[in-house]
Amino acid sequence: MKTESARAIPLRQVAIERGFWAERQRVNRERTIPAIYRKLEETGRIKAWSGIRTHEMPRERSVVHMFWDSDTGKWLESVAYSLATHPDVELKAIADELIGAIEGAQQDDGYLNTYFPVLDPAGKWTNLRDWHELYNAGHLIEGAVAYFQATGERKLLDILRRFADCIDATFGAEEGKLRGYPGHPEIELALVKLYRKTGERRYLDLARYFIDERGQTPHYFDQEAEKRGETREDFWAQTYRYCQAHAPLREQTEANGHSVRACYLYAGIADVALETGDEELLNLSRRLWEDLTQRQMYVHGGVGPSHSNEGFTFAYDMPTETAYAETCAAIALAFWAQRMFHLDPDSRYIDIMERAIYNGSLSGLSHDGAGFFYANPLAAYPGVNPMGRWSGILESGHFRRVDWFFCPCCPPNISRMIASIGEYSYSQSGRRVYAQLYHDNTVSLDVGGSSLSLRQVTEYPWDGRVAFTVGSEQPIQFEFALRIPDWCSDYKLTLNGARQAVSVEKGYALVSREWSDGDKIELILAMPVERVLPHREIRQVAGQVALQRGPLIYCLEEADNGPRLANVCIPSTAELQAAFDGELFGGVTVIEGEALRIEPSPDNSALYRFHSREQVAASTFRFRAIPYYLWANREPGEMRVWLRSS
């Protein structure tokens, strides 16, 4: 058993009052959380909880109504994180009223769901593969744990404990229970949260059961299909790879199927591995992590290139314009990354977490906080639907963020991530304190029973200078582990103004000493503009480069660079400059330099021409790249991350 494994420092201990995330959290509180609530109301998701009793049940297309409760759960979770650091009486009153309705909707046996009791009582627990009751349960449990942490009030937690008990009584390997597990994983990680909060071992055991049972034969999804009068061949997704149930989990070697399901599941596996010390699960986690991050991850930390399965295809398949790279999947990858670190402390996990948060997750939300992307492509063209005019996928807002989706999993997900960013900022293992994400904040810690604060001052991610000032009533011994991001090869450390030799272990600069009040440690991370090269197997962007500075991936937009970005070439010799633009989106660092625009004269309209008969003009212009996460916040136009190079 690991007793001194690293754990995240709870977000209530991280005060974020200025800087990058303070602003993102302000927008989340003021715009995103209210906007999502309005949509939950408009679509009947709020009323559904009381409708259980009145039988006045609003009803969307049923396949989505079955997932409604997860949206409520994630919204409550985001509200909880926000209340934890920014109390708001009105918001809490709304949440409490909703919690009251949820309590009223709970069945005598603890079962909780707004769809089945009224609309399809006989359908309850009959299709775990598709019908998401356990997925909903997971998000409600996460919301309940967060709400208890934020408010100290037990009501929602108790409701969800009763539901968890109901689930535990229904599913398991014991005689008389159904040997089922969720088609859409999520409850596994939620049960570990519930276990940690309550100390009730049954919840951890249930999470472990769901992991161990997954993909076993005889296959539960076959058995329940047979009971419904169906066969495996009737499964629309054709293969249980879609839900990571094609083989027992411990035998799996590749990230597979629906990418959000995959990353929630893998996060749950890491949680169970951490809590149980199961070495086989640790090795499974490392194997899946290696496959996903070394063969199946976009440069912006998005995962799952394919629209058709919302998920993975095969190694090194990175289409740009048609990338799905769902917002939820990047968020789920960040969740998993943090858990991997706590299981196997190494900065490489946090490097990926940072990549996924700052790029492929944050792009899911508009700068004004009220627009959402489902898919996060690496290139876009106005009016172009990458799936053809025929897919109906346009509602996923491939080119313009939209205010809601038919299946709105992403909006409350990015909202809860932003609200909880403090929880991803530090980790602690005994007397070692890890600084994970750099941003302006003050963290309060307990080290060996002594209180301590660290005031972090930085303009990160725009600037690589990060200063920490220790606040402590008495001298205190601890080891400060400052992450040296993978993007940084030139850094220095000063302690009270004096340059320090840096000892780096597993990606962390370690400074172990007795610290006194007012001690100031400064980390200076050089942030040059970097050209990113793709792996040689990534055929879609061969010969192209992406631009990165610090943790941010950049892109070119038509608004700054004119149309036909495919014809823009960044010479390998071009000097690339970072420049802070105080006017743009409230102040961002852009990248500028000389680029070539290589194209034939505009009066030549032939579709194909011979080079032997044609002079191709190359003109130079000054390009401007903006952070990828900010794309599509101005007029519609082209966008590209990967750019031709010479």
Place this chain on the structure above:
Amino acid sequence: MKTESARAIPLRQVAIERGFWAERQRVNRERTIPAIYRKLEETGRIKAWSGIRTHEMPRERSVVHMFWDSDTGKWLESVAYSLATHPDVELKAIADELIGAIEGAQQDDGYLNTYFPVLDPAGKWTNLRDWHELYNAGHLIEGAVAYFQATGERKLLDILRRFADCIDATFGAEEGKLRGYPGHPEIELALVKLYRKTGERRYLDLARYFIDERGQTPHYFDQEAEKRGETREDFWAQTYRYCQAHAPLREQTEANGHSVRACYLYAGIADVALETGDEELLNLSRRLWEDLTQRQMYVHGGVGPSHSNEGFTFAYDMPTETAYAETCAAIALAFWAQRMFHLDPDSRYIDIMERAIYNGSLSGLSHDGAGFFYANPLAAYPGVNPMGRWSGILESGHFRRVDWFFCPCCPPNISRMIASIGEYSYSQSGRRVYAQLYHDNTVSLDVGGSSLSLRQVTEYPWDGRVAFTVGSEQPIQFEFALRIPDWCSDYKLTLNGARQAVSVEKGYALVSREWSDGDKIELILAMPVERVLPHREIRQVAGQVALQRGPLIYCLEEADNGPRLANVCIPSTAELQAAFDGELFGGVTVIEGEALRIEPSPDNSALYRFHSREQVAASTFRFRAIPYYLWANREPGEMRVWLRSS
């Protein structure tokens, strides 16, 4: 009325005994025609004709059974073309037995279909939008006309005249008729063929009616949907653009929807324009031609990039790996191109016809004649399903040709095109004789009542030297119009060995004189290797080049060049050499030269790397490109048409 418009010289007058097409036709006769017949038998398509009487009706998934008769029609058409030049008693006996069964299946009112009379009598003529009765009729009519031309026997022609009369009695603008038209065009061009063969004006009028009625309001597809208890919104394709019925045809400006439907329709429009002298239809034809060939055509003459609608998306959208570019669509484009020439004589139409035939059509058939492609992508990777693992589209044989398809429209289509290549070789307008496609053959002509032969000797498309020798009992005045292909900018003409000044008009070198027996005219077309540049709006291949020599587009295959073709760069200064390889596929000209392979060292497995920390190695190697139409005839591997350039 145009009285001296150009017409094709019938294929019976074109004897093809050696050279490129003689070999392709031999394989078609010996392998392809028998292979398709076996599949028609195996799948019940042959038995279905007699099953109408016995009620022993084989049945596939019904949506495809509805199209069965078109496969029979196209196979009979191919057989007819083959019999016209290569009599074959056994093959004719098989065809005649089938024709007898077809006759037996005809209903009293002339209606002919193997699906509805037995399997869904009430469904007859109730869903023109989707159920393909008129499409089937068109292919059967084409087969009947061809069979009559080949054999002089009227039986099948009479059967199809009765069916055409039935259709004419059922559909039209006259009181009491249904104002319907086909969801899948094809019958329009077939009715013009029937009109030309029979002289019966009603068939031309019916074709014209189908064209004029298309897309009018109130919309027939709405009306018939209402009768079925459906609405427009229930149409799976979402829009009538899919079947070119979203607006009256004369108002349309862009190629739209399903590309095979589109090109068959446009061919029919050109036919009706030619036969009626309707200037508006001529202008419509030119407008659609311009849009399709200047904005929506692949370099290999394939059209329709999207799998989801099997058709067009929008201007300059040319995905490579995911290109649909159905074999049938390139064939239909060639059909339309020839008709455009006859309507509006100009070599630019034949240039496209040649491009579509030699590249995007011919690629649909394996070198051995028994494998077929449905889609013809511009890049391929082994084991990669471009639609993700989830589309079920693999049966279209995206990487390996297959021996049949669930919907097997392409196999008999490429078969009939090869069998009828003689019909695309020459055109005549009074005393002007056009040489359209160069290949080794002897054509017999009638010019002003006098007989004449032209013996064409050439190794085209491998060599640009084409010699014609006149055979005539007496001196004869005619104008010989030799096409100067758009790919050729350096050509010369000799007459009986003496260099001639060349007068070129609308793409033809015109030589008007009194010709005597034995006169020899030689055209020498320089065939350098050309680098093709894409239009500046084609984002998917910006910065890349394709290789072309003569009419052939080339590609690199892994078999010759190793893997990771995306990393191959053809420097703009590299000398490109054509070399004849007598061993390869019975003798083909390949393109060779020095190329760069630009990639990092193989032991670096990071997915993304910084250029500042990495040396990217560029090694040179001698590449080999083969004609695109021959790809995927060796071991499975990567293929690319568009290659990085510098």
